[in-house]
Amino acid sequence: MTPAIAATGFSAIGSEARLSVLKTLVRAGEAGLNKSAIEERTGMAPTTLAHHLKALVAGGLVTQEKRGRETINRAAYDQLRALAAYILEECCADVCEPKDGEAA
Template identity: 65%
Template sequence: MNIEIAAGTFSAMGSEARLEVLRLLIRAGEAGLTVGEIQERSGIAPSTLAHHLKFLAAGNVVTQEKQGRSTITRANFDHLQRIANYILCECCADEPQRAANDG
């Protein structure tokens, strides 16, 4: 993952409301939620929710699929795993290594 994609992803998640929506979708699992279900569970006004979902989709954090008259929104678990790996991949790389016989 390059830094531009990572920055776009973090930007997409950059509000309390969007993080709340994302957490709802993560809790829902692969089945996802309809926009109505997200609105009901979050209490976010429909027009505001549409705005937040647009940001999340643009950041590849969620996917949306039209099913009849409903739109199912799902967390993009593959991308979320990649972004977690990206941010943690160099964890502790600069930490001094202890010698095997240090006590």
Template identity: 65%
Template structure:
């Protein structure tokens, strides 16, 4: 499990903002479904049905937010979901779950 304190509010906001577009969320979901092996840019483009230039823009945005990792493999670039970071983001937003309920009981 990822330590939740590694993410501050600025980093969390950047991650959630990167997921804030339907197209980027579609790309991210495609990479999550692909698992740890990841996909080539061509495979992502085929599965998402978006133009290469548009996809390149979204991949750059997701990578700068730390939501995906990219690795050169010969002439291809493999993109993978950054599962640890995604888990940390989910933990960040859920960490405060129900803390106000205990205050209401008093």
């Protein structure tokens, strides 16, 4: 992962509202959720949710799939794992010691 891609991903979750949407989608699992279900779980207005979903999709953290008239939103687990690995491996490589049982 390049620093530019990492910065885009981290920037996408740079607000409490976006983090809430992302956490909701992570908890939903691979099945994902449509916008109505996300609105219900987060309490966000439709236009606000649309704005935040757009940013999360642009950041590569959420994928969308059209199913008939609805769009299913899913957390992009591979990208989230890559961001976590990036921050741990690239940013704190000299100070983070692996725990017992973890690879160095």
